[in-house]
Amino acid sequence: MPKLDVLVRGNRHCLTFQPGPSLREILDRSDYRVRSACLGHGACGLCRIRQLAGDECPRQPAELLHLSKAQLADGIRLACQIYPTTDLAVELINPAAPSGWHTPPAGLSVAPPSLAADRPLPGGVCHPYGAAVDLGTTHLSLAVYDLLSGHRLAERWGKNPQARFGADVVTRLMAATEPDIAQALAFAARNAIGEAIEDVTLREGLDPQRINRVTVVGNTAMLTLLAARNHDLLLKPAYWTAAVDCAATDGASWAAAWGISGSAEIELMPPLGGFVGSDLIAGLVTSALIDGPAPALFIDFGTNSEIALWTGDELLVTATAGGPAFESGAGSCGTPAEAGAVFRVTEAPGGTLVYRILDDDRAKGLCGSGLVDLVACLLRVGRLEPTGKFADGGKLFAFSVGEQEFVLNKRDIDALQRAKAAIGAGIVALCATAGVPLAALKRVVVAGLFGRYLDIGNAQAIGLLPLLPAAYIELAGNTAAAGAAALLISRQAQEMAERLRSRAQLINLAHYPNFDDAFLDHLYLRPMQEN
Amino acid sequence: MDAASTVRDDFRPLIEALLAGDHAAALAETRRLSQIGLSAETIVTAGLEIAMQQLDDKCTVESFNLLEIMLVGRAVSAVVRELYPEGVPPDKSRGTLIVATLEGDVHDLGKNIVKMVLIGKGYRVIDLGRDCPVDTVVAAAEREAASGVLISGLISTIVPQVRRVRAALRAHGLDAVWVVAGGAALKQLVATDLDVDCVAENAFDGARYIEQRFGETKP
Ligand code: FES
Numbered sequence: 001m002p003k004l005d006v007l008v009r010g011n012r013h014c015l016t017f018q019p020g021p022s023l024r025e026i027l028d029r030s031d032y033r034v035r036s037a038c039l040g041h042g043a044c045g046l047c048r049i050r051q052l053a054g055d056e057c058p059r060q061p062a063e064l065l066h067l068s069k070a071q072l073a074d075g076i077r078l079a080c081q082i083y084p085t086t087d088l089a090v091e092l093i094n095p096a097a098p099s100g101w102h103t104p105p106a107g108l109s110v111a112p113p114s115l116a117a118d119r120p121l122p123g124g125v126c127h128p129y130g131a132a133v134d135l136g137t138t139h140l141s142l143a144v145y146d147l148l149s150g151h152r153l154a155e156r157w158g159k160n161p162q163a164r165f166g167a168d169v170v171t172r173l174m175a176a177t178e179p180d181i182a183q184a185l186a187f188a189a190r191n192a193i194g195e196a197i198e199d200v201t202l203r204e205g206l207d208p209q210r211i212n213r214v215t216v217v218g219n220t221a222m223l224t225l226l227a228a229r230n231h232d233l234l235l236k237p238a239y240w241t242a243a244v245d246c247a248a249t250d251g252a253s254w255a256a257a258w259g260i261s262g263s264a265e266i267e268l269m270p271p272l273g274g275f276v277g278s279d280l281i282a283g284l285v286t287s288a289l290i291d292g293p294a295p296a297l298f299i300d301f302g303t304n305s306e307i308a309l310w311t312g313d314e315l316l317v318t319a320t321a322g323g324p325a326f327e328s329g330a331g332s333c334g335t336p337a338e339a340g341a342v343f344r345v346t347e348a349p350g351g352t353l354v355y356r357i358l359d360d361d362r363a364k365g366l367c368g369s370g371l372v373d374l375v376a377c378l379l380r381v382g383r384l385e386p387t388g389k390f391a392d393g394g395k396l397f398a399f400s401v402g403e404q405e406f407v408l409n410k411r412d413i414d415a416l417q418r419a420k421a422a423i424g425a426g427i428v429a430l431c432a433t434a435g436v437p438l439a440a441l442k443r444v445v446v447a448g449l450f451g452r453y454l455d456i457g458n459a460q461a462i463g464l465l466p467l468l469p470a471a472y473i474e475l476a477g478n479t480a481a482a483g484a485a486a487l488l489i490s491r492q493a494q495e496m497a498e499r500l501r502s503r504a505q506l507i508n509l510a511h512y513p514n515f516d517d518a519f520l521d522h523l524y525l526r527p528m529q530e531n
Numbered sequence: 532m533d534a535a536s537t538v539r540d541d542f543r544p545l546i547e548a549l550l551a552g553d554h555a556a557a558l559a560e561t562r563r564l565s566q567i568g569l570s571a572e573t574i575v576t577a578g579l580e581i582a583m584q585q586l587d588d589k590c591t592v593e594s595f596n597l598l599e600i601m602l603v604g605r606a607v608s609a610v611v612r613e614l615y616p617e618g619v620p621p622d623k624s625r626g627t628l629i630v631a632t633l634e635g636d637v638h639d640l641g642k643n644i645v646k647m648v649l650i651g652k653g654y655r656v657i658d659l660g661r662d663c664p665v666d667t668v669v670a671a672a673e674r675e676a677a678s679g680v681l682i683s684g685l686i687s688t689i690v691p692q693v694r695r696v697r698a699a700l701r702a703h704g705l706d707a708v709w710v711v712a713g714g715a716a717l718k719q720l721v722a723t724d725l726d727v728d729c730v731a732e733n734a735f736d737g738a739r740y741i742e743q744r745f746g747e748t749k750p
Contacts (some may be wrong), residue, residue, distance in 0.1 A: 174691065386600075388596045388598055389596070413596070418597055510634075510636070510662040520605070523601065
């Protein structure tokens with residue numbers, strides 16, 4: 001992959017990039033953003049950079065319009081007008097203030113092209129925009145669409161600020177039993193959506209008043225906490241297979257706080273029930289699970305992992321606690337799959353490990369896929385045993401990536417084993433309930449940002465995914481965000497969601513008699529086996 | 532106490548098999564020891580208890596992961612079932628305790644380990660299984676005149692149920708019943724958070740607390 005050297009405020013950073021997007025788009029995914037106030041079509045002239053080295057492509061009309069002769073002679077360019085294909089070095093002369101909002105690591109929230117923009121437009125604004133929000137436990141993503149054409153205009157991705165109240169949904173739900181904290185949690189989520197809207201509209205030069213529909217998907221806990229309603233019900237087992245109402249009751253005040261159109265429709269897509277949220281429905285819409293080959297398995301790896309099995313006739317769904325290992329990597333050396341994350345580990349001939357970093361040259365830690373790779377490598381070379389013990393009886397594996405040093409503890413591996421076991425047992429429970437052997441699966445959709453970078457062979461070697469031909473396994477990325485976009489613009493998507501809702505049967509894993517055995521089996525770091 | 536110094540040579544293979552979580556080997560050793568005439572009680576005190584003592588020492592330094600502990604728990608269960616197919620006779624009991632995994636939690640190996648430790652120490656243990664409603668726990672505590680209730684929780688969704696236990700016991704006039712909570716999801720919380728008497732670091736810690744309380748009541 002070509003390299004991009006970025007000089008910003010006197011510091012040099014080295015990124016790699018896939019040719020295709022503009023320089024501004026490449027920078028927008030990293031921590032080094034340029035200022036901007038248009039969609040990147042050369043209208044604002046703010047995205048100025050100085051090219052220091054690399055192939056010079058011809059000056060574009062927008063550059064001739066915005067840049068003086070002296071600037072042009074000095075190597076100044078507009079980042080949105082350059083589409084680099086080879087190594088490049090640039091200086092950010094107009095860097096944007098650091099912000100928690102970025103373009104997602106790859107264009108993940110694109111509604112499936114088969115789902116047309118055919119929903120009736122909300123009244124009150126001519127030529128309205130809509131915002132699709134996927135409110136995840138760890139991250140929030142927001143994409144702005146042109147509701148008339150169905151085009152995606154821009155998207156943002158950032159942290160869910162509720163994390164300071166707890167990393168997992170249950171800790172947050174428990175915190176919310178205090179009314180003050182429930183208010184604070186709701187405010188944090190709403191405010192984050194507002195910030196994302198502000199960042200995307202300001203930087204892309206979009207009028208927020210034209211946003212006239214906001215469609216939100218999320219797991220049940222996130223939706224109830226956002227709506228500040230019924231989150232207490234999720235703490236009662238009786239509701240773990242029941243419907244939970246979390247419709248927004250005060251959309252107008254949310255719209256006012258977000259600075260969008262006063263007539264905006266605010267839709268919180270209702271969850272399926274229990275801990276299975278509308279993010280799963282969105283994912284199933286994106287992957288058209290019930291319209292494809294069967295039997296098919298859908299796994300959304302996350303802090304709250306959701307699993308669906310389509311037998312061709314029945315749709316079984318469940319939720320299971322995955323812990324943060326997938327989304328944020330292993331405890332002490334973990335990081336989300338964002339710029340700076342080690343997302344790929346391979347063995348070079350001779351046994352040295354090679355680490356690849358996402359959109360940066362400084363490693364912040366291992367994200368979920370990097371963790372899976374590293375554990376699989378250590379197993380292969382015999383440094384780790386299938387029980388998760390280090391072969392030498394030690395408690396850690398120390399490694400360095402560039403100048404950064406990291407430690408992978410036995411406890412971090414244990415966290416991965418537990419997360420893997422929870423999902424493995426969930427898969428086995430669904431398959432056993434439906435009478436579908438693992439080997440009969442014709443399709444496995446792996447959703448979640450974690451899945452985006454997953455090495456299928458390594459995932460199978462440690463038993464994270466069933467042993468099936470690689471062609472049956474789809475790494476689908478953030479299907480919830482893509483599904484939110486589809487639900488925002490498409491009537492067909494809404495209809496499919498209704499069909500899914502009417503077919504889905506919620507399975508309570510507590511009622512699966514062999515859960516313990518399945519859980520124990522899947523704690524092992526070894527390929528998944530049929531019981 | 533240096534546990535290793537009290538290990539009887541003829542029990543070494545059993546203890547090793549238990550700690551390796553090899554339940555087939557542990558069962559074979561148990562049968563061999565029974566055949567050469569050793570009583571179930573001896574096998575428990577010289578085998579299981581020592582193995583658990585050693586596991587306890589290792590657990591405190593966090594060198595065992597969940598899988599290893601579960602495997603040991605499984606091996607211990609298998610051995611106890613072999614020794615007492617009908618359950619531990621109540622006349623040998625030093626007191627009655629209730630163990631349960633509460634409604635919503637699907638994991639009961641943690642609870643099974645506590646149960647084994649307590650049986651190993653000679654208590655009468657009523658196992659209510661997993662996915663057990665709080666009301667069932669209270670009813671059992673009343674019926675069996677239990678001295679304590681031990682709750683294990685591996686997943687954090689269980690915390691709200693744990694918090695209800697004490698109040699539910701009180702509502703039935705069972706104020707004196709000790710409540711001990713333990714397990715991955717619970718051990719990072721403090722006792723007042725959960726409204727319990729003790730949050731156990733692990734099964735052994737929980738059993739120690741119970742012993743200590745029995746010690747206070749029956750000097
Ligand atoms: S001109 Fe490049 S972003 Fe506006």
